[in-house]
Amino acid sequence: MLPPVLQSALLRFAELIAPDGLGAMRSEQGAVQAAGIVRLLGAAYPALQPSEGWQLDACAQLELEGWGRARSLSELRSRVRAQCQGFDELGALRDAARRLAWYERSRIALRELLPPELGGAPIAVTSAELSYLACALLELFVEEALVAARVRGEPSAGVVAPRARSAPWVVLGLGKLAAGELNPGSDVDLMFLCDAEPEDDCALEQANWSARRLVESFEALTSAGRLWPVDLRLRPEGSRGPLVPSLVAVERYYETQGRFWERVALLRSRRVAGNVMLGARFMREVATPFVYRRVVEPAIAGPILELVERSRAELSREPARDLKHGPGGIRQAEFFVQALQLIWGGRDPSLRVTGTLEAMERLCSAGRLSERERLSVGRAYTLLRLVEHRVQWASGVRTHLVPRSAEDQFRLARSLGWSSPQQLNGEILAAREVIDGAWRELLPSSAARGSRHLSLVTLLHRCARNPPHQRESLGSSELSELLGRSGFSGLESGMARELFEQLVQLARLPDGLLGERTCERFARHAERVLDALAQSAEPLLAARSLAELLLRVRVPGPYVAALGESPAGLARLISTLGYSAFVGESLQRLPELFERLLVNGGRIESPEHAYRRESTLLTAAASQAERDEEFMASLRRAKLRTAVSVATAELTGQLAVRDARSVLSDLADAQLRAAAQYASGGELEGFMVLALGKLGGSDLGYGSDLDVVFVYDAAPNVEAQAHFTRLAQRLLRLVGAAHPAGPGYSLDTRLRPSGAEGMLVTSLAAFARYHGLEPQGRGGGEMPPWGAHSAPWERQALIRARFCTGDAQLGERVLALCTAAAYQLGAPLPSEVRRLRYRLQNERANERGTRRDFKLGYGGLLDVELCVQWLQMTHGQERLLRTADTGRALTALRSLGYLAPEDFEVLREGYEFLRHLEQRLSVLDGVGGSWVDESSPGYARLARSLGYFDLPAASAAAALRGRYAAVTQAVRHCFERLLAGAR
Numbered sequence: 001m002l003p004p005v006l007q008s009a010l011l012r013f014a015e016l017i018a019p020d021g022l023g024a025m026r027s028e029q030g031a032v033q034a035a036g037i038v039r040l041l042g043a044a045y046p047a048l049q050p051s052e053g054w055q056l057d058a059c060a061q062l063e064l065e066g067w068g069r070a071r072s073l074s075e076l077r078s079r080v081r082a083q084c085q086g087f088d089e090l091g092a093l094r095d096a097a098r099r100l101a102w103y104e105r106s107r108i109a110l111r112e113l114l115p116p117e118l119g120g121a122p123i124a125v126t127s128a129e130l131s132y133l134a135c136a137l138l139e140l141f142v143e144e145a146l147v148a149a150r151v152r153g154e155p156s157a158g159v160v161a162p163r164a165r166s167a168p169w170v171v172l173g174l175g176k177l178a179a180g181e182l183n184p185g186s187d188v189d190l191m192f193l194c195d196a197e198p199e200d201d202c203a204l205e206q207a208n209w210s211a212r213r214l215v216e217s218f219e220a221l222t223s224a225g226r227l228w229p230v231d232l233r234l235r236p237e238g239s240r241g242p243l244v245p246s247l248v249a250v251e252r253y254y255e256t257q258g259r260f261w262e263r264v265a266l267l268r269s270r271r272v273a274g275n276v277m278l279g280a281r282f283m284r285e286v287a288t289p290f291v292y293r294r295v296v297e298p299a300i301a302g303p304i305l306e307l308v309e310r311s312r313a314e315l316s317r318e319p320a321r322d323l324k325h326g327p328g329g330i331r332q333a334e335f336f337v338q339a340l341q342l343i344w345g346g347r348d349p350s351l352r353v354t355g356t357l358e359a360m361e362r363l364c365s366a367g368r369l370s371e372r373e374r375l376s377v378g379r380a381y382t383l384l385r386l387v388e389h390r391v392q393w394a395s396g397v398r399t400h401l402v403p404r405s406a407e408d409q410f411r412l413a414r415s416l417g418w419s420s421p422q423q424l425n426g427e428i429l430a431a432r433e434v435i436d437g438a439w440r441e442l443l444p445s446s447a448a449r450g451s452r453h454l455s456l457v458t459l460l461h462r463c464a465r466n467p468p469h470q471r472e473s474l475g476s477s478e479l480s481e482l483l484g485r486s487g488f489s490g491l492e493s494g495m496a497r498e499l500f501e502q503l504v505q506l507a508r509l510p511d512g513l514l515g516e517r518t519c520e521r522f523a524r525h526a527e528r529v530l531d532a533l534a535q536s537a538e539p540l541l542a543a544r545s546l547a548e549l550l551l552r553v554r555v556p557g558p559y560v561a562a563l564g565e566s567p568a569g570l571a572r573l574i575s576t577l578g579y580s581a582f583v584g585e586s587l588q589r590l591p592e593l594f595e596r597l598l599v600n601g602g603r604i605e606s607p608e609h610a611y612r613r614e615s616t617l618l619t620a621a622a623s624q625a626e627r628d629e630e631f632m633a634s635l636r637r638a639k640l641r642t643a644v645s646v647a648t649a650e651l652t653g654q655l656a657v658r659d660a661r662s663v664l665s666d667l668a669d670a671q672l673r674a675a676a677q678y679a680s681g682g683e684l685e686g687f688m689v690l691a692l693g694k695l696g697g698s699d700l701g702y703g704s705d706l707d708v709v710f711v712y713d714a715a716p717n718v719e720a721q722a723h724f725t726r727l728a729q730r731l732l733r734l735v736g737a738a739h740p741a742g743p744g745y746s747l748d749t750r751l752r753p754s755g756a757e758g759m760l761v762t763s764l765a766a767f768a769r770y771h772g773l774e775p776q777g778r779g780g781g782e783m784p785p786w787g788a789h790s791a792p793w794e795r796q797a798l799i800r801a802r803f804c805t806g807d808a809q810l811g812e813r814v815l816a817l818c819t820a821a822a823y824q825l826g827a828p829l830p831s832e833v834r835r836l837r838y839r840l841q842n843e844r845a846n847e848r849g850t851r852r853d854f855k856l857g858y859g860g861l862l863d864v865e866l867c868v869q870w871l872q873m874t875h876g877q878e879r880l881l882r883t884a885d886t887g888r889a890l891t892a893l894r895s896l897g898y899l900a901p902e903d904f905e906v907l908r909e910g911y912e913f914l915r916h917l918e919q920r921l922s923v924l925d926g927v928g929g930s931w932v933d934e935s936s937p938g939y940a941r942l943a944r945s946l947g948y949f950d951l952p953a954a955s956a957a958a959a960l961r962g963r964y965a966a967v968t969q970a971v972r973h974c975f976e977r978l979l980a981g982a983r
Contacts, residue, residue, distance in 0.1 A: 010036030010118070014043040017414045037063055041106060044113050044415045047396025048106055054224075058103040067107045068119030069970060070909075073132040075901055076104070080136045093144060094217055097137055098224035104133050105184065109393050112386075113415060115954075116962025123386050124357060130182040135173070137227060138188075138273040141217040142167055145210040152209070169194040169207040169244055170279040171214070173272035174234050174265055179354040181385075185392035185399065187231040188218070191269070192244040195278045200246075207244040229398070234265050247282060254290045260303050263291050267338055268354045292346040304339045308332055308439075323388045324400035328432025328439075330388065333381040336439045337363070344368050350654075356381065361947070364575070365653030367568030371575045372487075372535025377438050379949040380431035387428060390415055402428070417954065427952050456486045457526045460507040461516050487534030495540055502543035503533075506550065511557030513550060518557075522564035532571045536578025537941055545577040545584030552591050559598030573597070576648050579945055580924050582702075583651075586644045589742055593641050607655055607663045610645035614638040614667070618674035623682075631678050632734055635671055636742035642667045643702060647923045651945070657916045658887070665698040668706055668745065673805040675734040679727055687712045687724055687761075688806030689731075690814055692751050696800035697884045699915070702922035703929060705748040706735075708804065711814050713764040724761045751797050753790065764813060771795060771821040792828030793836050795821045799869045800884040823876025830979040833870050837862060837975070846931075852964065854914045855930035859968025861918070863975040864911045870979065871898055886911060903974050910971035913963070920945055934961050 014036070037059045042049035050056050071079070083100050087093040108129050114120035146167055174189040176182050192211045196203035218227045235241055236253040245253075254262070266287045271279025311325055319326040337359045344366065345351040351362050360378050363369035388400055390412055395403075402425070403409055409421035418424045459482065476493035479500050483491060491499065506529075507514035519526045536542040550556050563570045577584050587594040618638055625631035646663050649655035655663075672689055680687070693707030694700050710728040714720040736744045752758050753770035768774060772789040801818040803811035841847075845856040855861045868889050872881045880892045890908050893899035899907075921932060921942060932939065940950075940957040948956035948963075 010040050014040040017043045017411055037110065040113070041110065044390075044411065045109055045393040045396075047394060048109055050106075054099060055102065058099070058106065062103065062107055062110070066119065067110050068966065069902065069906065070111075070121060070125050071104075071129055071132065072905060073135060075905070076129075076132045076136040077139065078901070079104075080140050084140055090144070090148075090217070091222065094220060095222050095224045097140060097217075098222060098227060101133065101137065101227055102225060105130070108133075109184070112389060112393070116959070116966045119966070120962075122959070123382060123389060124181075126389075127176075127182055127385070128180045130184065131177055131180045134177060134182055134188055134228060135272045137218070138171055138214070141214045142171060142210075142273045144217065145213045148213060149206055149210045165274075165276045167210075167274040168196070168203065169210065170274035170276075170282065171211075171272055172269055172279065172282065174269045176268075177272060178268045178270045179356060181355060183385075183392055184389055185395075185397060186228070187398070188228045189231045189234050190215075190272075191232070191235045192274075193250060193278060193282055194244045194246050195275060196246050198246045198249045204242070204244060204246065208242065211244045234262075236262075247278065247286070250282070251286045254286060258290055261307055263342070264304070264307065264335075264338055266291050267341060270354060288352065292342070292352060294346045300339055300342050304335050304342075308335050318401060321401045321404075323384050323391070323402065323428070326432070328380075328434070328436035330381065330384050330400070332439050333377060333384070333435045336377065336435065336442060339442060340368055361653050365572075367570075367572040367575075370532060370535035370571060371537060371578065373438055375944065375949065376434050379951060380434040382949055383427060383431045383951055384435075386416065387412070387424070418952065423952075453486050453527055453530050456482055456503075456530065457507075457514070457519065460503055460514060461519075463504045464507040464515075486530050488539055499540045499543055502540070502547045505547040506543070509556060511555075511560060513546065513556070513560050513563070515560075518560055518564065521561070525564045528567050528570060529574070532574040533578070536575055537944060538578050541581060541584070542574050542578035545581075545587075546574065549584070549587055549594050552588065553595060553598070559595065562598055572652055576651050579651050579941070580647060582923060582925060583644055583647055586640050586647075586742075590637065590640055590644070593644060607642065607646040607649050607660070610642045611663050611666055611670070614642050615670040618670055619677075622674040622677040625678065628734065629739075631675075632737065632739045632744075633741040635675065635735065636739050636744060639667065639671065639744070640742045647702065650919070651923060657912070657919055660919065661694075661699050661701060661915070664702065664704075665695060665700040668695055668700055669804055671735055671745065672706070672708070672731070675731050676805045679730040679734060684806045686714045686720075686807055686810060687727060688808075688811045688814060689804040690811075690818075691802045691804040692797055692800055693748075694800075695804070696802040697886055698802070699886065701915070701919050705746045707748045707751050709749065709752045710761040711764055711767055711810065712761055713807075713810050713813070721759070721761065721763075725759070728761050751794070753794075764810065764817075767814065768817050771798075771817065772825060773817055773820055790821070792832050795825060796828065796833075796866070796869045796873060798822040799872055802884050819882060822873060823882060827870055827873035827876075830870070833866055834976075834979055837866055850934040851931060852934060853931040854917055854964075854968075857931070857968070859910070859970070859972035859975075860930075861911065861914050863971045864907050864914075867907065867975050867978055868893070874898075903978065906970045906974045910967050910974075913967050916946070917942075917964070934964075 017040075038050055038056065041059070050059055080097070080100065084093060084096045087096055108126050111119060111121040111129075112123060112126040170193050172178075172191040172193065174191060176186050177188050177190075182188070192207070194204055194207040196207070198204075215230045215232070218230050220226065232243065233239055235243075236245060236250055236257075242249075269287055270283065308331065311331060322329060324330045334356055337356050340363050341351050341353075341359055344363075348366055351359065351366060351368075353359050353362060357378055360369060360374045364371055364374040387402070391399060391401070391403065394408065394411065403412060406421070409424075413419070413421045413424040416424060418427070476497060480491055480493060480496045483496055483499065488496070488499065503514065506512055507516075509515050510517040512518065514526055514529060533539045533542055550560075553559060563573070587597070618634060621631055621634035625634065642663070646655065646660050650657065650660045669691075672691075676684060676687075676689060688711055690696075690709040690711055691707070692709060694704045695706050695708070700706075710724065712720065712724040714724075732747050732749075736747045738744070749760060750756050752760070753762050753767060759766075762770075770790055771794075798818040799822045801815060801822075803815055840856050840862060841858065841860075845853040845858075845860070847853050847857045853860060865886060868886055871893055872883075872889055875881055875893075875896070875898050878892070878896055878898075880896060881889060881898075883889050883892065887908070890899070890904060890911070894901065894904040917932070918930060921929065924942060924945060925938070932942070934957070939960070940955065943956035943960035944950075946960065948959040950956045951959075954962070
């Protein structure tokens with residue numbers, strides 16, 4: 001049963017949507033079933049209101065299972081197989097599939113309706129779940145059709161059901177199904193291909209028979225409803241062509257007869273069921289070369305405009321109410337994105353994605369779409385999709401029209417968080433204007449735009465020629481209005497004046513970024529600079545960083561010219577500076593890196609290349625530097641240069657968060673390796689550095705400490721202890737001490753035996769004995785007495801032990817001891833793990849008010865790490881689990897059956913979300929830390945940088961707060977459940 005508090009919240013939510021109330025639904029026996037869920041579904045979505053007994057039972061089951069966690073494609077496949085097996089009769093199988101689909105749709109509809117704190121999810125997640133459900137059901141009926149075809153051809157066959165992946169034909173999804181953006185009322189657009197020669201009539205006939213059976217299974221109306229209508233008209237030659245053509249015939253068709261609209265259609269295509277290899281071959285050999293051309297085609301917006309106008313004329317009966325086909329509607333937003341993909345995707349493979357929002361992120365990262373356009377168009381598109389979903393859930397039909405009746409409009413508005421239909425209609429109109437405006441700027445005639453900046457640029461040049469006191473007469477309201485006409489909206493008077501002063505600095509030199517000579521040389525340069533600044537996350541931060549950076553360049557003309565010749569690089573640079581104070585401040589410390597960036601037209605080198613280059617330079621510095629200060633400067637500059645490359649690549653979407661952490665870990669290894677070589681003069685025999693924590697797991701963030709332990713192996717004597725202690729102290733100073741060239745690392749050695757009270761360097765024998773193991777030292781003489789054994793948490797920390805630098809043979813022996821201590825001495829009691837976890841939360845997290853600690857706080861990273869490490873120690877006999885990488889450990893625990901799929905998803909999603917949050921916070925402000933204040937001014941910028949949108953019903957900051965609450969609650973519940981043996 002649902003907790004009373006949640007049941008009451010659902011009923012209140014239903015009352016908010018339908019104040020007139022709906023009577024509690026009852027089963028045939030008269031018992032109230034899942035009252036909150038049933039009333040809420042009926043209030044918001046009349047078409048989903050349960051009426052049959054099996055539907056009420058499904059709601060009761062939903063109450064038991066819950067709805068607050070997304071289902072992956074693999075999980076939905078498993079559920080489909082589990083609930084649709086054992087049916088010998090096709091009608092029974094179809095009924096079972098439809099009942100499962102009704103249950104999952106109701107669950108998804110509920111997730112889409114509710115706020116995050118009640119288990120709700122954004123539309124990007126629910127659309128993906130609908131798409132996964134359709135794919136899982138397609139695979140089910142592919143397998144059914146394969147069995148039926150086998151029995152049809154060979155009466156004795158069909159005992160073992162074949163898998164869909166090995167079918168002799170493939171099912172391709174197009175449109176929203178391929179993009180993972182399926183609507184409640186969508187058709188599923190499908191296309192079939194057969195792996196046969198065009199003359200092989202037998203194979204083609206068999207494939208056609210199977211495909212027709214699949215389509216009938218999907219479309220047939222039974223007592224339990226239907227699955228999805230299927231649209232096959234996008235296949236070659238449309239309804240006139242064969243249902244299942246051969247790959248050879250399809251390739252020939254697109255080469256000789258393929259039309260422009262078919263390029264657009266195939267842009268969103270992928271295999272959804274059937275033969276994996278055939279699907280990959282089609283995408284590689286046919287679809288990709290047909291869709292994407294190596295030649296840049298800026299004029300492609302014209303033909304796409306014709307498609308927009310044609311679809312509106314043919315498919316929209318009432319454009320003003322049509323969310324999809326009307327002016328500024330969903331289809332226009334999709335075509336806007338697809339036009340940019342077609343223009344630039346031939347040369348940039350990273351743009352070849354099917355999802356609309358993902359494509360916008362990629363285009364923004366590549367400098368083909370401004371950050372402001374990505375946010376504004378993405379927000380508008382998301383709002384229209386959300387309204388469209390509500391309309392379709394409520395009506396149960398495929399419609400894109402805002403309802404006419406006052407009752408339906410009221411229900412729609414209240415379900416979306418607005419108090420009246422008038423407010424909702426105003427937001428819809430504003431969203432459509434944003435999309436239509438972006439679309440119009442894409443058209444060829446948009447080349448003439450830019451005159452809106454003329455007054456501002458003229459004033460900037462005049463002020464740049466005059467002393468500062470002559471521009472103080474400009475009134476604040478005049479400045480705000482002038483900047484507003486150039487797109488800098490919503491500025492307070494003081495901020496407007498400061499921004500204007502920074503723009504004047506950029507125009508001060510004739511060859512400066514906004515200087516007169518630069519603007520004369522590059523016709524649209526001023527427009528591009530001002531547009532990029534206005535569309536950045538924080539225009540003032542971006543302008544200030546640019547002005548300060550360019551002041552450090554002695555002769556800016558050649559560098560500014562390079563930016564003028566690379567509009568994409570210019571936009572990328574300004575967008576990054578508008579997000580991250582850390583990048584701007586770091587570039588000021590590294591003028592040579594900024595000059596190199598300017599020479600390359602705003603393009604920064606790849607993080608991997610930067611790391612390799614800096615690692616080579618550090619190796620040379622370790623052998624060539626003559627003084628400590630010289631060597632420390634090399635370390636600090638290498639750290640900053642690589643960190644800037646990683647941060648820029650991550651912010652612009654060119655580097656995944658996990659890959660960024662890997663490069664940062666490699667960089668720290670290289671720093672410690674070079675420092676050890678320099679400090680020892682290359683004599684490291686008998687000494688090694690053991691990495692632990694995030695460094696040990698190659699999971700380092702920008703501001704992470706380096707957890708290290710120093711171990712030596714030598715004959716036990718005072719001289720050896722003193723020698724290696726001096727070496728370790730020097731290494732710590734080289735890597736961590738303050739230096740004018742930039743910050744070093746904060747090294748933490750408290751994980752050594754006996755913690756801060758123990759010796760800084762530990763002998764191998766003492767290390768072994770501390771952890772209760774047989775010493776394996778190679779030095780002679782009497783061994784010291786056995787010390788106290790390590791605490792369970794200290795052995796647990798050794799799971800993430802990794803050799804970093806020093807004597808490699810000694811490292812092997814130390815890691816063998818770590819493995820034995822972590823995995824062979826037994827896991828700590830669950831009660832000990834829980835006690836440690838709650839003590840750290842209570843004593844060190846300091847969560848109060850709106851302050852959230854995503855490492856030590858409730859449901860934070862420590863919940864995931866302690867839980868995973870305890871499971872690793874519990875099942876340590878499995879060598880696959882002996883990894884320092886938390887992500888790999890999670891995957892291994894799931895694959896070996898020690899972690900249920902639902903727990904794996906919670907812990908994996910929680911770990912990646914919280915680490916991404918930690919990483920992004922460090923990138924934006926350059927300050928490492930594990931906490932954030934949800935009421936701080938920078939929280940909204942953090943939310944937007946993570947991809948959340950500002951919507952009237954929920955701001956980006958509110959969406960992030962809800963997401964954080966949902967994730968940490970799920971993680972804590974999982975932690976408590978898995979360690980339930982504690983008493």
